[in-house]
Amino acid sequence: MSDYKNFTMNFGPQHPAAHGVLRLILEMDGEVIRSADPHIGLLHRATEKLAESKPYNQNIGYMDRLDYVSMMCNEHAYVLAIEKLLKLEVPVRAQYIRVMFDEITRILNHLLWLGAHALDIGAMSVFLYAFREREDLMDCYEAVSGTRMHATYYRPGGVAKDLPNVMPKFMLNKNQNLKQIETLNYNREGTLLDFIDSFVDRFPKNVDEYENLLTENRIWKQRTVGIGVVSPERAIDLGFSGPMLRGSGVSWDLRKKEPYEVYKNLKFDIPIGTEGDSYDRYLVRIQEMRESAKIIQQCCEWLKKDDGQHISSNSKIAPPDRDDMKDNMESLIHHFKLFSEGYCVPEGEVYAAVEAPKGEFGIYMISDGANKPYRLKIRAPGFPHLAALNEMSKGHMLSDVVAIIGTQDIVFGEIDR
Amino acid sequence: MNKIRELFQELVIDYVESDMITLTVDKLNLRKVLKTLKETKDLQFNQLIDLCAVDLIEYGQSEWETKETTSKGYNRGINPQSHSRIDFVTEDVNEEYKLCVVYHLLSIKYNVRIRVKCNLSNESLIVPSVTDIFASADWYEREAYDLFGVLFEGHQDLRRILTDYGFIGHPFRKKFPLIGNTQVTYDPEQKKVVNVPVDISPRTLVPKVIRKRK
Numbered sequence: 001m002s003d004y005k006n007f008t009m010n011f012g013p014q015h016p017a018a019h020g021v022l023r024l025i026l027e028m029d030g031e032v033i034r035s036a037d038p039h040i041g042l043l044h045r046a047t048e049k050l051a052e053s054k055p056y057n058q059n060i061g062y063m064d065r066l067d068y069v070s071m072m073c074n075e076h077a078y079v080l081a082i083e084k085l086l087k088l089e090v091p092v093r094a095q096y097i098r099v100m101f102d103e104i105t106r107i108l109n110h111l112l113w114l115g116a117h118a119l120d121i122g123a124m125s126v127f128l129y130a131f132r133e134r135e136d137l138m139d140c141y142e143a144v145s146g147t148r149m150h151a152t153y154y155r156p157g158g159v160a161k162d163l164p165n166v167m168p169k170f171m172l173n174k175n176q177n178l179k180q181i182e183t184l185n186y187n188r189e190g191t192l193l194d195f196i197d198s199f200v201d202r203f204p205k206n207v208d209e210y211e212n213l214l215t216e217n218r219i220w221k222q223r224t225v226g227i228g229v230v231s232p233e234r235a236i237d238l239g240f241s242g243p244m245l246r247g248s249g250v251s252w253d254l255r256k257k258e259p260y261e262v263y264k265n266l267k268f269d270i271p272i273g274t275e276g277d278s279y280d281r282y283l284v285r286i287q288e289m290r291e292s293a294k295i296i297q298q299c300c301e302w303l304k305k306d307d308g309q310h311i312s313s314n315s316k317i318a319p320p321d322r323d324d325m326k327d328n329m330e331s332l333i334h335h336f337k338l339f340s341e342g343y344c345v346p347e348g349e350v351y352a353a354v355e356a357p358k359g360e361f362g363i364y365m366i367s368d369g370a371n372k373p374y375r376l377k378i379r380a381p382g383f384p385h386l387a388a389l390n391e392m393s394k395g396h397m398l399s400d401v402v403a404i405i406g407t408q409d410i411v412f413g414e415i416d417r
Numbered sequence: 418m419n420k421i422r423e424l425f426q427e428l429v430i431d432y433v434e435s436d437m438i439t440l441t442v443d444k445l446n447l448r449k450v451l452k453t454l455k456e457t458k459d460l461q462f463n464q465l466i467d468l469c470a471v472d473l474i475e476y477g478q479s480e481w482e483t484k485e486t487t488s489k490g491y492n493r494g495i496n497p498q499s500h501s502r503i504d505f506v507t508e509d510v511n512e513e514y515k516l517c518v519v520y521h522l523l524s525i526k527y528n529v530r531i532r533v534k535c536n537l538s539n540e541s542l543i544v545p546s547v548t549d550i551f552a553s554a555d556w557y558e559r560e561a562y563d564l565f566g567v568l569f570e571g572h573q574d575l576r577r578i579l580t581d582y583g584f585i586g587h588p589f590r591k592k593f594p595l596i597g598n599t600q601v602t603y604d605p606e607q608k609k610v611v612n613v614p615v616d617i618s619p620r621t622l623v624p625k626v627i628r629k630r631k
Contacts, residue, residue, distance in 0.1 A: 041579035049589050055623050084436060236464050236525060239553025250525065257528050344628040350436045351467075351521060351532070362467060364521065368477045370627045377469040379521075387556040416579060 017120045017402040020412035043416040051376040055342030064150035067414035070109040072101045073356040075154040081352035081363040082156040093308035094158035095261040100299035103292040109357035117406035121223045157318040158311030167195045200297045224278035228392040228404040239384030242359025247273040247281035254355040278407040342371040380414035439532040462522035465551035470565035473515040475591045480625040546571040564589035
C-alpha cells in the first residue's frame with residue numbers, strides 16, 4: 001500500500017451536479033482534490049462564427065441562447081455594441097423598459113442559481129419555492145415577447161414591441177375550476193406593469209422565505225462557509241466579475257461604474273462580501289435580488305407615467321410602423337431593405353459590456369462596414385470563473401467541488417458559446 | 418492618453434482613441450507593454466478582461482458584387498469566399514495569414530479600459546504568452562489557439578479547449594467552412610460511427626454587402 005498514490009476520477013459530463021455538460025478530470029488523494037481539469041466545449045456551437053454569416057438583427061436570437069438563464073442581458077450587450085457603432089440614440093422609454101427587464105432577468109437568474117445550488121448541496125425545498133416565483137417572471141417575458149425564455153425582445157434602437165396593456169390570463173380548463181382560476185388571475189386584471197408591481201410588492205417576503213430556509217441553516221453554513229475562498233487580489237487577477245468579484249470584497253459593478261441606459265437615475269446599492277467564500281457569494285446574490293426588486297419598482301413607477309416611443313424612429317435601422325407600411329411607399333421600401341439585406345454598420349471596432357447576473361458580459365465587435373459583423377467576440381463571465389475551478393477546489397473534498405460549481409453559477413451556453 | 422504616449426513612446430506602433438484607447442504593439446514588445454500597463458502605479462491595468470484573435474484576411478470584402486449590366490439586368494453573382502472548402506493537405510503550405518490578437522485590459526482602481534492589439538503575419542503565428550502576468554490569460558490563450566491556431570510561446574498547457582478531442586483545423590479562420598469539413602455517420606459494414614466528408618454544399622443566405630454612408 002505504501003506506493004499507492006493519487007488516482008484520477010472522471011466527473012460528468014452527464015452528472016446532475018455538473019450544471020449541464022461539464023466534464024472534470026479530478027486527481028484525488030483519498031477524498032481530497034489535488035487538481036481539477038475541466039474539459040469544456042461539449043456545448044460549443046460556434047455562435048461567434050455563425051454570427052459572422054448573418055445580418056446584425058438575425059443574431060439577436062443567438063444571444064438568448066448563450067447564457068440561457070439570463071437571456072435579455074445578453075441581448076442587451078449585443079444591441080449596445082451595435083448602437084455604439086451606429087451612434088444611435090435610444091428613446092428614454094426603451095431604456096427604462098430595458099433596465100426593468102434586465103433586473104427581471106437578474107432575479108430569474110439568481111432564483112435558478114439559488115434553487116440549483118441548494119439542490120446540489122441537499123436542500124430540496126428551496127428549488128420549489130424559487131421556481132414558483134420564476135413562473136411569474138417568465139409570464140412577464142411571455143407577455144412582451146411571446147416566448148418564455150428566448151425572447152429576442154431587444155432591438156438596436158429600442159425594444160421590439162411596447163409593453164402590452166393587458167396581462168394574459170389563465171383560462172377555464174378541465175383541470176381547474178372557476179374559483180381556482182380566479183385565484184390564479186387575481187393580479188392579472190390590470191396591465192403588465194400592474195402585474196410586475198404586485199410581484200415586486202410581495203417578492204421581498206419571498207426572499208425572506210428562502211433566507212429562512214438557508215441563511216442560518218447549520219448544514220448550509222457547514223457546506224458553504226470557508227469553501228472556495230478567493231482573495232480580492234486573486235479575484236481580480238483571475239478575471240472575476242459580478243457577484244464572484246463582489247463576494248471577495250471588491251466593490252465593482254458596471255451599473256454604478258460605467259452606468260449605461262438609465263442606471264444613473266435609479267437608486268440602488270451594491271452589496272459586497274468580506275470573506276470571499278461561497279457563503280458570502282450567497283449573501284451577495286440574495287441581497288442583489290432585493291436591490292433588483294427596488295430597481296424594478298422605480299422603473300415601473302416611471303413607465304406608468306410615460307407614453308413615449310419604445311423604439312427609435314430612424315427607419316434605416318428600426319422597422320417602420322406596420323400600418324404605415326401598408327400605404328406609404330417610403331416605409332415599404334425601408335421595410336423591404338431592412339428585412340432582406342439588413343443595415344450596414346460603419347467601419348470600426350467596439351467593446352460594450354453590461355452587468356449581467358453572472359458578471360461582466362461583453363461584446364467585442366469589429367465591423368468592416370457591411371451588413372454582417374466581421375468578428376464578434378463574446379466575453380462570457382463564466383469562462384474565467386470556470387478557469388479558476390482548479391485553484392478554488394484544490395485541497396477541498398470531493399463533495400465541495402459540487403458546492404464550488406454551484407457558487408460559480410456556471411451555465412454552459414455562455415462558456416462553450 | 419498623453420501619459421500613455423509619454424510612457425511608451427517608440428514601443429507602441431499606433432495610438433488610436435475610439436471607444437477606448439487602442440494601442441498597436443509589435444509582438445516583441447507585447448509583454449513589456451502589458452507588464453508596464455499592469456505595474457505602473459497610476460495606471461494599474463490589473464485585470465485582463467478578454468483576449469481574442471481575429472482573422473483579418475477577408476476584411477472589407479463583400480460577397481455581392483455587380484460586375485456587368487446586360488439587357489436581362491445586373492450580374493449579381495454571390496461569391497461565397499468564406500464558405501469555400503479547404504484541403505488540409507495543402508493548407509499550410511500556401512495559405513496567407515493575417516491574424517491579430519486583441520487584449521482588453523481594465524483598471525479597476527481608475528475605472529479605465531484599454532485595448533492592446535498585436536498583428537501577426539505570414540512569417541510566424543507565435544505570440545509570447547502572458548499567463549504569468551495575468552492569470553486569466555490561461556484559458557483565453559487556449560481558446561485563441563484552438564479556434565485560430567495562434568501559438569502562445571511559454572504557455573504551460575496549450576491544449577485545445579472548445580473543439581472535440583482529435584479535431585483537425587482551426588474553425589474560426591475565415592477560410593474554414595461554416596458547415597465544417599466532416600460529418601459523422603454510422604457505417605453498417607465497419608459497424609461503427611465514422612467521419613466522412615460533408616455531403617451538403619455551403620450556401621449564402623444573405624450576402625454580405627458593404628455600403629458606405631454618405
